[in-house]
Amino acid sequence: MRVVIVGAGEVGSNIAVDLAADHDVVVVDIDGDRVDSMSYSHDVLTVQGDGSDVSTLQEAGIEETDMLIASTDDDRTNIVTCGTADIFPDTFTIARVKSPQYLRTWERGERAFGVDFMVCTDLLTAQNITGVIGLPTARDVDTFADGLVQMAEFEVPPESPVVGQTVQEADRFASLTFAAVIREDGIVIPRGDTVIEPGDDVVVIGSPESAREFSSAIAPEQSVPRDIVVVGGSEIGYQTTRLLEARGFAPRLIEQDEGRARWLAEQLPDTTVMQSDATDREFLERENVGEADVLIAALENDQKNLLAGLLADRLGTARSVAVVDTVEFSDLFEAVGIDVAVSPREATAEEITRFTRGRRAENVSLIEGDRAEVMEFEVDADGDAVGCSIRDLAAELPNGVVFGAITRDHELITPRGDTVIEVGDHIVVFADADAVEAVTAAL
Amino acid sequence: MSKLPFVGDGLRLRVDWRTSVALTGRVVKYLAVPLLVPLVTALLYGEDIAVFAVSIAFVFLFGFVIERAAPEPDLGPREALLMVALTWFTVAVVGTLPYLLAGMGTDSTLAHPVNALFESMSGFTTTGATVMGSISLERHSHALLIWRQLTQWIGGMGIVVLAVAILPELSVGGAQLMDAEAPGPGIEKLTPRIAETARALWLVYAGITLLEILLLFGLHLGGLAPNLDGAVAGTDHAAAAYNAIAHGLTTMPTGGFSPEARSIEAFSAAVQWLIVPFMFAAGVNFALTWRLVGGDFRALLEDTEFRAYVGIIGVFTAIMTGLLFTGGIEPASAAFREPYGAIPGNVEASLRHAVFQTLAMITTTGYASIDFNAWSQPLKYVMLFAMFVGGSAGSTGGGIKIVRWVVIIKSVKRELFTTVHPEAVSPVRLGGNAIDERAVRGIQTFTLLYMLCFGAGAALLMLDAARVGYDISAFEGMAAAASTVGNVGPGFGALGPMNSYLNFPDTSKLLMVFLMWIGRLEIISVLALFTRSYWQS
Numbered sequence: 001m002r003v004v005i006v007g008a009g010e011v012g013s014n015i016a017v018d019l020a021a022d023h024d025v026v027v028v029d030i031d032g033d034r035v036d037s038m039s040y041s042h043d044v045l046t047v048q049g050d051g052s053d054v055s056t057l058q059e060a061g062i063e064e065t066d067m068l069i070a071s072t073d074d075d076r077t078n079i080v081t082c083g084t085a086d087i088f089p090d091t092f093t094i095a096r097v098k099s100p101q102y103l104r105t106w107e108r109g110e111r112a113f114g115v116d117f118m119v120c121t122d123l124l125t126a127q128n129i130t131g132v133i134g135l136p137t138a139r140d141v142d143t144f145a146d147g148l149v150q151m152a153e154f155e156v157p158p159e160s161p162v163v164g165q166t167v168q169e170a171d172r173f174a175s176l177t178f179a180a181v182i183r184e185d186g187i188v189i190p191r192g193d194t195v196i197e198p199g200d201d202v203v204v205i206g207s208p209e210s211a212r213e214f215s216s217a218i219a220p221e222q223s224v225p226r227d228i229v230v231v232g233g234s235e236i237g238y239q240t241t242r243l244l245e246a247r248g249f250a251p252r253l254i255e256q257d258e259g260r261a262r263w264l265a266e267q268l269p270d271t272t273v274m275q276s277d278a279t280d281r282e283f284l285e286r287e288n289v290g291e292a293d294v295l296i297a298a299l300e301n302d303q304k305n306l307l308a309g310l311l312a313d314r315l316g317t318a319r320s321v322a323v324v325d326t327v328e329f330s331d332l333f334e335a336v337g338i339d340v341a342v343s344p345r346e347a348t349a350e351e352i353t354r355f356t357r358g359r360r361a362e363n364v365s366l367i368e369g370d371r372a373e374v375m376e377f378e379v380d381a382d383g384d385a386v387g388c389s390i391r392d393l394a395a396e397l398p399n400g401v402v403f404g405a406i407t408r409d410h411e412l413i414t415p416r417g418d419t420v421i422e423v424g425d426h427i428v429v430f431a432d433a434d435a436v437e438a439v440t441a442a443l
Numbered sequence: 444m445s446k447l448p449f450v451g452d453g454l455r456l457r458v459d460w461r462t463s464v465a466l467t468g469r470v471v472k473y474l475a476v477p478l479l480v481p482l483v484t485a486l487l488y489g490e491d492i493a494v495f496a497v498s499i500a501f502v503f504l505f506g507f508v509i510e511r512a513a514p515e516p517d518l519g520p521r522e523a524l525l526m527v528a529l530t531w532f533t534v535a536v537v538g539t540l541p542y543l544l545a546g547m548g549t550d551s552t553l554a555h556p557v558n559a560l561f562e563s564m565s566g567f568t569t570t571g572a573t574v575m576g577s578i579s580l581e582r583h584s585h586a587l588l589i590w591r592q593l594t595q596w597i598g599g600m601g602i603v604v605l606a607v608a609i610l611p612e613l614s615v616g617g618a619q620l621m622d623a624e625a626p627g628p629g630i631e632k633l634t635p636r637i638a639e640t641a642r643a644l645w646l647v648y649a650g651i652t653l654l655e656i657l658l659l660f661g662l663h664l665g666g667l668a669p670n671l672d673g674a675v676a677g678t679d680h681a682a683a684a685y686n687a688i689a690h691g692l693t694t695m696p697t698g699g700f701s702p703e704a705r706s707i708e709a710f711s712a713a714v715q716w717l718i719v720p721f722m723f724a725a726g727v728n729f730a731l732t733w734r735l736v737g738g739d740f741r742a743l744l745e746d747t748e749f750r751a752y753v754g755i756i757g758v759f760t761a762i763m764t765g766l767l768f769t770g771g772i773e774p775a776s777a778a779f780r781e782p783y784g785a786i787p788g789n790v791e792a793s794l795r796h797a798v799f800q801t802l803a804m805i806t807t808t809g810y811a812s813i814d815f816n817a818w819s820q821p822l823k824y825v826m827l828f829a830m831f832v833g834g835s836a837g838s839t840g841g842g843i844k845i846v847r848w849v850v851i852i853k854s855v856k857r858e859l860f861t862t863v864h865p866e867a868v869s870p871v872r873l874g875g876n877a878i879d880e881r882a883v884r885g886i887q888t889f890t891l892l893y894m895l896c897f898g899a900g901a902a903l904l905m906l907d908a909a910r911v912g913y914d915i916s917a918f919e920g921m922a923a924a925a926s927t928v929g930n931v932g933p934g935f936g937a938l939g940p941m942n943s944y945l946n947f948p949d950t951s952k953l954l955m956v957f958l959m960w961i962g963r964l965e966i967i968s969v970l971a972l973f974t975r976s977y978w979q980s
Contacts, residue, residue, distance in 0.1 A: 255868075262868055262870065264868075265868040265877070266877035269872060269875065272864070272867055273867065274866040274867050274868065275866050276866040283866060287866070
């Protein structure tokens, strides 16, 4: 496959590096230095120029290109670039945007802006943060089927009450499927009598509520947080707070700019918005930020996020989550005391890479690197699976495949052996790496 | 080089008052049309038509002449403010003509110009306070009393709103005009064109009025309204029709005038019950009623102000029902056995008078289902308090308005919250939408001014009464000020629902005319005219 990537910033180069191993990658950037450094350090073709200019795209060989990824730092440039590339009908276009406003427009239309797939950095980051917060014990969380289905990977701590129980005993939740147990020595597809051992990673698929219940079942003392403080009303801070509100939380949000604080307060009815410097220690003490369960730092730069996170940690906040823009700092943040560092760029690059890998699926989530995948498929009228029961379908597929959830008309159905697949169903399937091909072919 | 008039910039008027005067003239000219109603009434009853023929001719000519003030009126925001205030005042002045002409040579109290102006202003502003010595069809013609009712109907939905609906040349500045006149913090455009919005509002208003008239007449035909015709039940159709129309014309505008001296007390319980839902409807935002007519129930149920309106009425009704059921009659008036004696212990009567009087005060209609002067003091205090509530924004009701109270209560709560959390930014929300801080400030200022007008008005009225030796209590003085600035109508004691404001000195009456005028136009838009910066900078 030939891929053109417009924009050689952190996101663009990360994707380029990820894809270069298996595909022909062309990187376009307006900045000559970046283009040069890219072509020296990686095995990719580079073109210097404006990606929204059709002649630049032609120079990059757009006519023979299968996929174009627009990942500059400017939303409109990315959208225009995709629109330009749309002149060549064989090219699949992916746009990276920061503002959710464009994503919402795109979701409403059929290929609006000529974009085939849109990744919204800020929203994606906000989703990651809320996922991590909503399920305190989860290592990884992903949503499918418009949020109806959640995949979560939990690490079972040694003192957990479910240790020693069989899967049958532990699975008390109606709309939850145990997809896999991941151990040192490999992935186990659980059966009713599989015993959960300490240190196991359990992958479950089901409704967000049942995932939350399961989370508190495996670690009752780490209950869902009540008091959440978001520091910084950036787009990520705003989106995170909005998602938290949608989940029934009433967070506090600290923003320094007066106008922005007012705007946020107007948009977020269930949030207490405070206008203050988030690193003002006296203020933080007065507002008892130290007693918060979680503090999320989403300020304008990494240094401030680190400072806010560490300050909260010092004041006694139970858990700190910080947004980190520069991908390399991620580990550093976690090393000095931030509990979870979330990198928007990394998340975006991952999302786009993930998407390019599983083109056939609606949505993909990678488990443990790429040892397994959770995929979402939409069943179309000419699919072979229509009319088959899950039992029949499973018989044709290799071991290592678990049907996690089905949504039909925006309602969640927990798949049983005799569930018959209909046109329009969204199926969320767990498959280990060896079985991915077979599943993709079957659905 | 152009020749500028030799006046300093400081003295140059920045308001094109001629435009305002001309447009006022245009509206006043059309006042001749509603004057045809009493003319026709006079013809039907074989009464003197000269009064109304002369009035029509004069009103038309007067309007026609002052319309010449500016050949091509160019309406800006300032001119709009002036025009609205001027229109209301001029219409009230011109509206005195029938009272003056009919009163000439009789002992009618309305022959006095100050009394006539009071009655006319009270009519157009839908206050319903009267200085008529004796209200009865024996003393006054059917035509004159229907004119008195009609002034309230015209004033209810707004003279200027009506003008915008009919006169195409007002459509450009129409939104500003309606804004200056409409009750409540702002107008809501129902349609892209302001004239269509104005027409829609008037259509709903007229439609509900017609429905009430028909239902009242229906009660008469059904024999349930024995007093409606003053004779044997269900016989005198003409008298019943007259009463049905007369009361229909003053319910929807939350007016309160009645050709019956005893107001609604004169009628049966069925009639009183029937008027209750119409008073209720009159206090609802007409934009919501318009949507309801279009089948949109949810807009009504989800509206914060409507819910508060229902809640407040519920609370007041409950309190008053309780007080009435357990007594509530002044011992002194125990002499009146009927109808007062029948209320305690009677659920229907307690509830009926409670809900009727609650609505009459809250929506500022000012009808009386009974002479509540005979009620105990706690009940009267509850009613005085209810006068300050007011109807919904965009209704015909006066007072402070529900929506303002909602905003004020929420802003007070916010103030308490930010005392504990000084950095908290918390906008005042109404139905999920944050309200602009300027609007919140405007509402607080309005309410403060309203209270100031009430307080100053009460003080001045009592001083003036003391000056001439007219004996009123502090409570009566407060009720008079609250009742006029809120466009309610009746007060208590000497100003009770069956009495009148006649005995006040002329100076007090003029003060009350002023209070009614600024109360109807929501104070700020009139008071702005009295500032230097309005005229100069």
